[in-house]
Amino acid sequence: MNERTDPSTTRRGVMKGIGGLAALSMSGATIAEAEDVLNDSVPSDPHTLDTYRSIVDAIVPRTPQLESELGPEHVPGGLDVELEKFLVWDFNHFQEIRAEMVTEKGLLDGPSDAEMPLEMFESVLDLTNLGGLFGPDSPLDAVLNLADLDLLGLDLGLDDDALEEALTFGPVERYDISFADDVASSSGPAAFELLVETANETTHEVVQNYPYAPAFTLVFDIVAAEFIARGENEDAIKRDRSKFPAGGTFVQLSPEDRLRCLWTIVDGGVIDRLDDLLSPLVPDVGILKYVVMAVNGLHGFGYYTEWSGLGETKTNTPTERSLSTPAGEVQSRKQSGYPGPADGYAANWRHAVEGGFADPDAEDLNLPSDLKGDDVIEGIGGGT
Amino acid sequence: MNDPDVVIVGAGADGPATAWKLAHDHGVDVLLLEGGPWHGNEQWPKPHADSGGTVSTDPDDLDGKLLDEQFTHREADANDPTYGYLRVGPADHSRAPWFRNLHQNAFIWQVGAVGGTSLHYFANHPRGYPTAFNDQPHWPFDYEELVPYYQLNEELTSTQQAPMTGKEEVFIEGATNAGYDLIETKNVTETGWRPQANAVEVPGRETSNGQPLDADYEGSFSYDDGFRGDTLVGDHFQGSSTPVDAPVRDKARKSSNVGYVPRALDTNESSEQGNVALRPNAYVTDIETKEGAGTLEATGVTFRDSWSGQSQTVDSDTVVLAGGCIETPRLWLNAGLPDDGWVGKGLTTHWFDWIVGVYDDETVADINPEGEHMDPYVGQNSAVRFEKPGIGGMEDIGMSPGLVSYADYLFSQAGYSFDTEVDPDEPWDTRGYVVGEELKRRMSNYKQTKALLILTDDLPRQNNGVSLDTTFSDEHGAVPNVKWEPHPDDDAKRDELSRIAANIHKEAGAEHVHRCDWPPLLLHMQSSMRMGEVLDSNAEAKNVNRLFVADHSALANGVGGPNPTNSGQALALRTADKIADIYF
Numbered sequence: 001m002n003e004r005t006d007p008s009t010t011r012r013g014v015m016k017g018i019g020g021l022a023a024l025s026m027s028g029a030t031i032a033e034a035e036d037v038l039n040d041s042v043p044s045d046p047h048t049l050d051t052y053r054s055i056v057d058a059i060v061p062r063t064p065q066l067e068s069e070l071g072p073e074h075v076p077g078g079l080d081v082e083l084e085k086f087l088v089w090d091f092n093h094f095q096e097i098r099a100e101m102v103t104e105k106g107l108l109d110g111p112s113d114a115e116m117p118l119e120m121f122e123s124v125l126d127l128t129n130l131g132g133l134f135g136p137d138s139p140l141d142a143v144l145n146l147a148d149l150d151l152l153g154l155d156l157g158l159d160d161d162a163l164e165e166a167l168t169f170g171p172v173e174r175y176d177i178s179f180a181d182d183v184a185s186s187s188g189p190a191a192f193e194l195l196v197e198t199a200n201e202t203t204h205e206v207v208q209n210y211p212y213a214p215a216f217t218l219v220f221d222i223v224a225a226e227f228i229a230r231g232e233n234e235d236a237i238k239r240d241r242s243k244f245p246a247g248g249t250f251v252q253l254s255p256e257d258r259l260r261c262l263w264t265i266v267d268g269g270v271i272d273r274l275d276d277l278l279s280p281l282v283p284d285v286g287i288l289k290y291v292v293m294a295v296n297g298l299h300g301f302g303y304y305t306e307w308s309g310l311g312e313t314k315t316n317t318p319t320e321r322s323l324s325t326p327a328g329e330v331q332s333r334k335q336s337g338y339p340g341p342a343d344g345y346a347a348n349w350r351h352a353v354e355g356g357f358a359d360p361d362a363e364d365l366n367l368p369s370d371l372k373g374d375d376v377i378e379g380i381g382g383g384t
Numbered sequence: 385m386n387d388p389d390v391v392i393v394g395a396g397a398d399g400p401a402t403a404w405k406l407a408h409d410h411g412v413d414v415l416l417l418e419g420g421p422w423h424g425n426e427q428w429p430k431p432h433a434d435s436g437g438t439v440s441t442d443p444d445d446l447d448g449k450l451l452d453e454q455f456t457h458r459e460a461d462a463n464d465p466t467y468g469y470l471r472v473g474p475a476d477h478s479r480a481p482w483f484r485n486l487h488q489n490a491f492i493w494q495v496g497a498v499g500g501t502s503l504h505y506f507a508n509h510p511r512g513y514p515t516a517f518n519d520q521p522h523w524p525f526d527y528e529e530l531v532p533y534y535q536l537n538e539e540l541t542s543t544q545q546a547p548m549t550g551k552e553e554v555f556i557e558g559a560t561n562a563g564y565d566l567i568e569t570k571n572v573t574e575t576g577w578r579p580q581a582n583a584v585e586v587p588g589r590e591t592s593n594g595q596p597l598d599a600d601y602e603g604s605f606s607y608d609d610g611f612r613g614d615t616l617v618g619d620h621f622q623g624s625s626t627p628v629d630a631p632v633r634d635k636a637r638k639s640s641n642v643g644y645v646p647r648a649l650d651t652n653e654s655s656e657q658g659n660v661a662l663r664p665n666a667y668v669t670d671i672e673t674k675e676g677a678g679t680l681e682a683t684g685v686t687f688r689d690s691w692s693g694q695s696q697t698v699d700s701d702t703v704v705l706a707g708g709c710i711e712t713p714r715l716w717l718n719a720g721l722p723d724d725g726w727v728g729k730g731l732t733t734h735w736f737d738w739i740v741g742v743y744d745d746e747t748v749a750d751i752n753p754e755g756e757h758m759d760p761y762v763g764q765n766s767a768v769r770f771e772k773p774g775i776g777g778m779e780d781i782g783m784s785p786g787l788v789s790y791a792d793y794l795f796s797q798a799g800y801s802f803d804t805e806v807d808p809d810e811p812w813d814t815r816g817y818v819v820g821e822e823l824k825r826r827m828s829n830y831k832q833t834k835a836l837l838i839l840t841d842d843l844p845r846q847n848n849g850v851s852l853d854t855t856f857s858d859e860h861g862a863v864p865n866v867k868w869e870p871h872p873d874d875d876a877k878r879d880e881l882s883r884i885a886a887n888i889h890k891e892a893g894a895e896h897v898h899r900c901d902w903p904p905l906l907l908h909m910q911s912s913m914r915m916g917e918v919l920d921s922n923a924e925a926k927n928v929n930r931l932f933v934a935d936h937s938a939l940a941n942g943v944g945g946p947n948p949t950n951s952g953q954a955l956a957l958r959t960a961d962k963i964a965d966i967y968f
Contacts, residue, residue: 059823061820095856098859113852113862189479208478259819286485290486290488300787300788300791301465302460305463305784318432319478335824335828336828336831341456341619342617343605346598346616347549348598348754351548352768353568356544356545362528362531367573
């Protein structure tokens with residue numbers, strides 16, 4: 001699916017501890033190709049892209065039903081301008097991890113106040129050989145393995161079988177995030193290696209900054225499985241995933257249920273209940289409420305701005321982006337009627353207070369003596 | 385500038401005002417250190433791609449056309465919190481923003497650059513309510529003492545009453561029909577509406593063809609063609625470098641890179657005044673101190689160049705913190721200075737909400753016989769407001785559509801409108817996130833939509849604020865951990881203001897009123913290093929001599945609800961006088 005997918009560069013054993021760029025060179029890729037991988041902003045595995053596509057489609061869908069009423073410009077939605085790439089880019093550029101602040105756990109006296117343990121950022125979810133002799137029995141079993149937990153030790157307050165039944169990561173067989181370099185002996189922004197394997201393809205990325213985008217989509221699948229196991233979905237689930245074939249449990253939900261499911265992270269106690277399961281997947285589970293804010297809000301920063309007019313440059317580094325469609329002529333601007341930035345407007349205006357505000361010198365101020373304190377909240381209830 | 389009298393940490397809204405006053409009125413030499421980039425300065429022609437120069441002291445380095453090039457007026461370019469040119473992060477845009485740990489459905493909206501958050505503000509400059517100063521036991525001086533500083537700040541920033549255009553006329557119709565009176569004073573003690581006091585020049589102060597700026601104007605908006613003053617474009621959140629081609633100091637909206645930085649650099653050209661040097665890309669990581677007579681004393685700072693990664697220590701006679709309500713306490717705590725329990729605490733944010741009115745064409749045409757649409761991108765972003773001292777206020781706002789879609793429909797604590805019931809006794813028709821077909825319908829009405837921003841008088845509470853994060857660190861140490869939750873009293877005030885706002889919309893004839901029910905938006909941050917607790921009445925640290933705070937964190941509360949820039953800058957000007965009185 002991705003032109004930069006290159007199985008020859010996926011041997012993590014070779015890469016680890018040597019340094020991403022050098023290792024790629026040794027693995028047969030040219031330096032130019034290696035830099036391409038390093039700089040490419042949105043090489044993404046299909047599970048990640050399809051999961052975000054399912055959110056974009058829930059928030060800014062195609063709306064052919066609006067054509068007769070509002071006009072044909074109101075038909076296309078966020079997927080028509082690849083808004084999922086905007087979400088992936090923003091989440092993957094959300095937090096820089098500095099190598100000099102990362103430490104191997106157990107060295108000397110352990111992390112100082114400012115140091116972060118290496119293990120916080122490395123994670124392997126292994127779903128290969130499901131049900132096999134040495135593999136996990138189910139995706140839930142793989143998550144439990146990752147968290148070093150067993151179901152008996154979890155008190156989720158729901159039917160474990162139902163959770164097990166509901167959870168799938170779609171075609172994902174292995175998900176592996178690790179530092180691309182030996183952080184113990186380096187400094188500066190750390191690069192991460194991300195490997196996502198499915199039955200018939202492997203996506204390998206080396207990215208600067210923590211690759212949150214793919215991590216969040218695994219979280220959304222687990223949260224969706226709990227959502228279904230609790231019976232909170234209002235619409236039937238669709239197991240065929242025909243619209244988003246590489247997604248997991250999350251994309252099986254109806255568009256509105258996907259959003260209801262995300263909302264359980266903010267207002268449903270999910271973070272507390274699933275903390276043990278989610279902790280190995282994201283460095284800090286606590287930010288997930290902020291992430292739900294961003295998942296919704298980024299549609300405003302992406303779809304309803306000029307972003308889609310950046311054409312092929314839309315996920316380049318910011319200084320290398322340029323408009324190929326004028327800011328007032330992109331898809332969403334045709335829908336809102338905004339003409340784009342202007343140098344000025346000829347418009348009628350007036351001053352409401354002729355001559356300006358009255359403003360005596362400080363010594364001549366004669367303020368009322370019966371001012372109310374800031375703790376006085378009389379009038380509450382709709383009065384004026 | 386190796387031997388400054390004063391080092392100021394942060395060149396946001398308040399640091400440059402402090403620097404100007406110290407140098408201009410007191411002959412003090414000042415070094416301003418700013419963690420973010422400097423736009424519109426020839427020393428940094430590509431501030432996000434190249435390290436550029438080191439320090440600037442020459443007002444001729446300022447270049448308005450360069451600023452026009454860098455501030456593209458495009459929304460995502462400017463405002464995207466991850467990649468926009470107005471974000472909080474290193475100047476190098478191949479790097480991620482600086483991380484703050486926030487365990488909430490909430491959004492922190494700041495700008496890290498010369499000019500700080502005043503780069504994207506609407507330039508609203510109301511004074512705080514007198515009641516908010518006079519009745520708080522921990523606030524150490526009377527409102528009247530701040531008035532001369534308000535007056536000075538208003539003069540320097542061209543603060544005046546904002547012009548009424550189409551959307552404001554609709555608000556005035558609603559407020560008048562609802563029975564509110566026009567307030568005609570800057571010192572507000574009563575309920576009513578009034579034109580916004582804002583730091584933007586008069587529209588079309590001079591036009592290119594000598595004709596008035598009105599609907600018939602057909603001339604140029606370029607400074608080079610003779611246009612002066614405001615051009616009536618609602619793009620202030622994108623940086624607003626209009627009139628185009630104008631020198632930096634003559635841009636109409638007086639964010640502090642326009643209103644104060646040029647003046648501060650001008651002091652270098654007078655032998656009577658002090659010198660000011662400004663160094664961007666210099667993130668202060670430590671406050672140097674020595675043990676004095678029974679107390680600590682600040683002796684300078686250590687900063688890190690964000691491009692080279694190299695650190696350097698600068699000695700000074702006094703240190704002024706002006707990094708804002710998050711970075712100032714974070715630096716204090718990372719520097720290991722004493723904390724008696726209020727450092728970083730008491731953060732207020734005006735517990736905003738956003739009440740949206742959608743109007744039909746006929747209603748607007750009845751109110752504005754000369755206008756066809758309300759066009760929220762025409763005219764100043766916010767030109768009229770409502771006041772209710774003791775409770776808070778609100779302001780009428782129009783913006784470009786990306787911002788509108790986010791603020792009106794994609795930021796809520798109420799859940800999705802398709803599941804959110806609306807109490808039939810409440811004056812709004814819908815509440816919560818609006819998505820799907822309904823979102824597209826609402827955005828198709830963008831040109832007839834405007835919102836009222838609720839600004840609640842939330843009070844400082846010790847459990848809200850900034851602490852050092854125990855999970856993440858960056859190159860500057862532990863990252864800030866930020867938390868803000870409303871008190872039930874704050875909710876009650878916000879509900880009342882929201883009802884008033886919905887009523888004003890309805891009295892103006894809105895066909896649909898929507899309450900967003902925003903979660904915390906940390907934009908108007910105040911009071912996290914408050915005078916009366918962390919600071920004394922001179923804004924000097926109680927526990928560290930020669931260490932001052934001159935940013936909005938020194939305010940003791942949210943000044944009652946009015947936008948805080950005018951109050952923060954007025955207080956910073958006063959603090960500059962106090963520093964000079966005490967130490968120079």
